[in-house]
Amino acid sequence: MTSLDEPGGAEACELKGPLRLRQTSIDLHVNGHRYEVDVEPELPLLYVLRNHLGLLGTRFGCGIGLCGACFVLIDGRAVASCQTPVAGIGSSDVTTIEKLSEGSGHPVQQALLDHQAAQCGYCISGIVVSAVALLQESGNPTAAEVAEALNDNLCRCGAHNRIIRAVLAAATALRVRHPVQSRSRTREQ
Amino acid sequence: MSSSSQRQAAERHDAVPPPGWIDFAQRGRVSIRTGKVELGQGIVTALATIAASGLSVSPDRIDMVSANTDESPDEGTTSGSQSVSDAGMRLRQACHQLQDRLLSKAAEDAGVPVEGLCVRDGCVIDSAGVLLSTYWTLTVTRGSSDVVAPPVPDGLDQAGRAGDPRAAPGEFRLDLPDKIMARARFIQDIRLEGQCFGRVVRPPSLGSHLLDVAWPTTDQRADAETDTVRVVRKGDFLGVVSDREESAMKSASLLRTHATWSEGPTLPVLPPETTSADAYPSLVVHHHGADGFPIEDESYAATYSRGFLAHASVGTSCAVAVWEDTHLTVWSHSQGIFNLRHALALAFAVPEDDITVRHAENAGCYGHNGADDAAFDAALLALNVPGRPVHLTWGREDELAWSPLGPAMKVHLRASLDRAGKISAWRHEGWSQGHTSRPGTTGLPRLLGHSLMLGDDGLPPAADPPAQAGFGGGRNAVPLYDVPSCTVVTRLVSDVPVRTSSLRSLGSHCNTFAIESFMDELAAGAAVDPVEFRLRHLTDPRALDVLQEAAEMSSWWTPREQENVALGVGLSRYKGAGAYCAVVAQVEAHDRVSVQRLWAAVDVGEVITADGVINQIEGGAIQAASWTILEEVRFDSRGVSSRNWDDYPVIRFVDVPLVEVRILHRLEPPVGAGEAAMGPTSAAIANAIRAVLGVGLRDLPFTDERIRSALAR
Numbered sequence: 097m098t099s100l101d102e103p104g105g106a107e108a109c110e111l112k113g114p115l116r117l118r119q120t121s122i123d124l125h126v127n128g129h130r131y132e133v134d135v136e137p138e139l140p141l142l143y144v145l146r147n148h149l150g151l152l153g154t155r156f157g158c159g160i161g162l163c164g165a166c167f168v169l170i171d172g173r174a175v176a177s178c179q180t181p182v183a184g185i186g187s188s189d190v191t192t193i194e195k196l197s198e199g200s201g202h203p204v205q206q207a208l209l210d211h212q213a214a215q216c217g218y219c220i221s222g223i224v225v226s227a228v229a230l231l232q233e234s235g236n237p238t239a240a241e242v243a244e245a246l247n248d249n250l251c252r253c254g255a256h257n258r259i260i261r262a263v264l265a266a267a268t269a270l271r272v273r274h275p276v277q278s279r280s281r282t283r284e285q
Numbered sequence: 286m287s288s289s290s291q292r293q294a295a296e297r298h299d300a301v302p303p304p305g306w307i308d309f310a311q312r313g314r315v316s317i318r319t320g321k322v323e324l325g326q327g328i329v330t331a332l333a334t335i336a337a338s339g340l341s342v343s344p345d346r347i348d349m350v351s352a353n354t355d356e357s358p359d360e361g362t363t364s365g366s367q368s369v370s371d372a373g374m375r376l377r378q379a380c381h382q383l384q385d386r387l388l389s390k391a392a393e394d395a396g397v398p399v400e401g402l403c404v405r406d407g408c409v410i411d412s413a414g415v416l417l418s419t420y421w422t423l424t425v426t427r428g429s430s431d432v433v434a435p436p437v438p439d440g441l442d443q444a445g446r447a448g449d450p451r452a453a454p455g456e457f458r459l460d461l462p463d464k465i466m467a468r469a470r471f472i473q474d475i476r477l478e479g480q481c482f483g484r485v486v487r488p489p490s491l492g493s494h495l496l497d498v499a500w501p502t503t504d505q506r507a508d509a510e511t512d513t514v515r516v517v518r519k520g521d522f523l524g525v526v527s528d529r530e531e532s533a534m535k536s537a538s539l540l541r542t543h544a545t546w547s548e549g550p551t552l553p554v555l556p557p558e559t560t561s562a563d564a565y566p567s568l569v570v571h572h573h574g575a576d577g578f579p580i581e582d583e584s585y586a587a588t589y590s591r592g593f594l595a596h597a598s599v600g601t602s603c604a605v606a607v608w609e610d611t612h613l614t615v616w617s618h619s620q621g622i623f624n625l626r627h628a629l630a631l632a633f634a635v636p637e638d639d640i641t642v643r644h645a646e647n648a649g650c651y652g653h654n655g656a657d658d659a660a661f662d663a664a665l666l667a668l669n670v671p672g673r674p675v676h677l678t679w680g681r682e683d684e685l686a687w688s689p690l691g692p693a694m695k696v697h698l699r700a701s702l703d704r705a706g707k708i709s710a711w712r713h714e715g716w717s718q719g720h721t722s723r724p725g726t727t728g729l730p731r732l733l734g735h736s737l738m739l740g741d742d743g744l745p746p747a748a749d750p751p752a753q754a755g756f757g758g759g760r761n762a763v764p765l766y767d768v769p770s771c772t773v774v775t776r777l778v779s780d781v782p783v784r785t786s787s788l789r790s791l792g793s794h795c796n797t798f799a800i801e802s803f804m805d806e807l808a809a810g811a812a813v814d815p816v817e818f819r820l821r822h823l824t825d826p827r828a829l830d831v832l833q834e835a836a837e838m839s840s841w842w843t844p845r846e847q848e849n850v851a852l853g854v855g856l857s858r859y860k861g862a863g864a865y866c867a868v869v870a871q872v873e874a875h876d877r878v879s880v881q882r883l884w885a886a887v888d889v890g891e892v893i894t895a896d897g898v899i900n901q902i903e904g905g906a907i908q909a910a911s912w913t914i915l916e917e918v919r920f921d922s923r924g925v926s927s928r929n930w931d932d933y934p935v936i937r938f939v940d941v942p943l944v945e946v947r948i949l950h951r952l953e954p955p956v957g958a959g960e961a962a963m964g965p966t967s968a969a970i971a972n973a974i975r976a977v978l979g980v981g982l983r984d985l986p987f988t989d990e991r992i993r994s995a996l997a998r
Contacts, residue, residue, distance in 0.1 A: 143534075
């Protein structure tokens with residue numbers, strides 16, 4: 097072990113603690129399952145998902161809700177999990193990318209793969225969530241509407257155009273697969 | 286074999302692969318160990334394609350081993366758009382040689398001439414189609430050598446799209462299924478036995494020193510849980526380690542309010558005003574022809590600039606480190622794992638053999654970012670919890686404030702036009718901070734946390750890559766055009782307290798922006814169309830071809846009907862020896878200016894993966910568009926002030942232009958595409974904006990604000 101006092105070694109580390117955490121027991125509905133977690137009530141949902149529920153597909157990008165990497169669906173809407181205190185979720189349904197990835201994945205994911213619509217792939221979980229939220233609301237979006245729906249998601253590698261084409265292809269696939277449902281959704285509106 | 290002789294062996298193109306580069310240890314599988322790493326650019330897939338083709342095996346049999354310093358050859362950094370031309374061609378050569386050797390062995394074993402044999406998917410068959418042996422039986426040293434064709438791999442989920450017109454087999458990115466299906470794959474997702482979490486707390490300003498850390502007194506409520514926190518403090522390095530990530534984050538937050546720092550020196554105005562010709566040492570990058578400008582010719586001059594740029598990847602710097610006895614293992618998304626190992630060895634004063642660096646993927650890497658610094662931070666924290674891995678992630682503010690930046694640059698151009706409207710003389714003077722400060726170079730660690738730990742005057746100033754490595758501030762400073770006389774001089778600015786290093790295309794971005802902007806000004810002076818003006822000054826057929834292709838793709842010669850729409854062109858050959866790229870931009874001006882379309886024609890010589898090339902050109906073009914209209918790092922008197930996505934905006938979906946890329950195929954040595962679009966795209970957009978508005982903007986970025994000011998004048 098390298099000497100802690102040498103220039104290259106670490107300073108004596110000061111053992112601090114205890115760090116008091118005001119934890120409470122919180123019920124969550126995630127991906128169709130009920131969980132009970134013991135965490136601080138203001139802990140962002142992002143960290144509950146990643147570190148307490150082992151759901152690593154939702155990502156940290158900025159912590160202030162400006163990049164979309166952490167998006168999850170809460171009652172069908174795309175929400176920044178980095179800005180959502182776990183105590184504020186209540187009985188709402190949380191859906192993460194893991195649920196969408198079940199089986200051979202959501203049609204949006206299949207389309208992204210077919211179109212090779214990713215470069216580094218880090219932003220893609222959040223984008224899938226935004227796209228799914230869009231397609232649940234709108235079965236036949238235009239390219240401009242897809243861009244608008246994804247505008248809260250940052251992609252730094254420049255895969256935007258492919259992603260839009262993939263989402264449009266997924267919309268088509270969903271309409272072909274579920275024409276009755278998409279019509280009834282329109283009627284409900 | 287030691288790593289330095291491995292490196293030497295790897296650099297000779299006729300080298301026989303060192304043991305383990307290519308192995309057939311697992312029946313039916315081929316393991317390839319490369320020193321190049323996946324940055325999001327698809328290089329691992331491209332190398333797998335090269336290997337599959339070179340060995341005549343199905344791409345589905347290839348297993349690319351993630352680069353690590355224990356097993357992989359040292360192939361330098363993954364940078365400079367040279368992985369395909371260097372590592373790729375080495376690998377191809379090694380595969381061909383290996384296939385030849387195995388064929389010879391097969392012939393010898395079977396007692397037949399080698400000429401009648403061929404390889405199909407790793408199986409050696411004779412002219413009658415009889416299976417003689419396989420790669421796996423030919424390389425087995427013990428155990429069964431039954432000659433049975435290995436089963437066809439069933440990993441066809443990505444390649445098994447029969448008749449798919451978009452991408453050929455082997456073109457589908459190997460890493461995308463995991464990433465799109467959100468399987469744990471990124472460095473942020475590493476979870477090891479006994480792992481704990483770390484965070485660092487950086488000084489509030491450049492040059493401020495840590496005076497005191499007053500840990501808050503604990504709350505004595507009976508129902509509170511507790512978590513142990515280790516505060517690591519050495520010099521100006523401050524960090525925390527805790528079992529749970531939320532505790533580490535909370536502690537770091539507490540330290541930010543409870544640590545006392547001295548005031549740092551007030552920074553000068555940034556970017557610096559560096560127009561003095563003599564203030565900095567100059568480098569003559571190029572000179573040919575007569576000095577001076579012909580008196581009888583019309584003279585033109587202009588000064589262009591860009592600000593500092595941030596990498597601004599969607600993921601932040603991250604690392605995992607563990608000390609086991611005297612051995613340090615680090616997981617990092619560094620571009621250069623061997624450089625990092627060397628840097629860590631220097632920083633911790635331990636032998637390199639006591640350190641293993643393993644590459645792990647992060648979000649897009651566009652150059653020398655904070656990856657290596659995070660590795661040091663994690664390793665320093667981990668010294669205090671021996672045997673336990675420390676997983677460390679930087680926050681967004683630290684990422685934007687403390688990562689190395691792409692240097693601000695200023696370029697002054699002067700040229701003369703003769704009576705025939707041709708350039709008769711050309712002079713380039715550039716100012717830039719250095720474009721490389723990579724860790725482990727120049728015998729120093731050059732790691733942020735290490736410098737903070739020493740509490741010294743900060744990291745040494747950046748240097749510039751030399752001519753053989755394609756320059757830094759001088760990259761693409763020599764124009765592509767035929768001019769009778771040309772002098773290119775660059776100056777290295779070293780007294781500005783901003784940490785700079787390599788960012789995608791280095792000096793090529795600003796130099797190409799400047800040169801191509803100036804070409805448009807000269808074309809206007811000669812009353813010639815901008816593309817025509819360039820054609821008249823080119824004889825390189827590959828440059829002519831990409832330029833004409835881009836013009837054709839964009840219908841350049843068909844005037845646009847609308848008044849508020851204009852086109853602009855940009856052309857460059859990356860590093861003067863790499864990929865040719867011509868870009869045309871279409872810009873529209875309504876209440877604001879928007880980039881509607883980009884057309885790019887690219888020539889990379891031999892194409893390994895067409896889809897990879899298209900992605901890199903399109904991706905690079907969109908990033909360059911963002912640089913052109915939005916990006917510059919902002920400073921206040923204490924340091925970087927643009928620390929979130931509001932203050933440092935990058936282009937979003939609604940503003941992204943449509944991009945069309947066309948590849949011109951040439952039977953020339955393959956070169957990389959990753960950096961080729963940066964300069965041409967910025968130039969094309971700048972030229973289009975000037976054309977549509979009729980204003981002479983010369984300083985990037987062309988923000989809405991700058992455009993409004995220019996129009997008001």
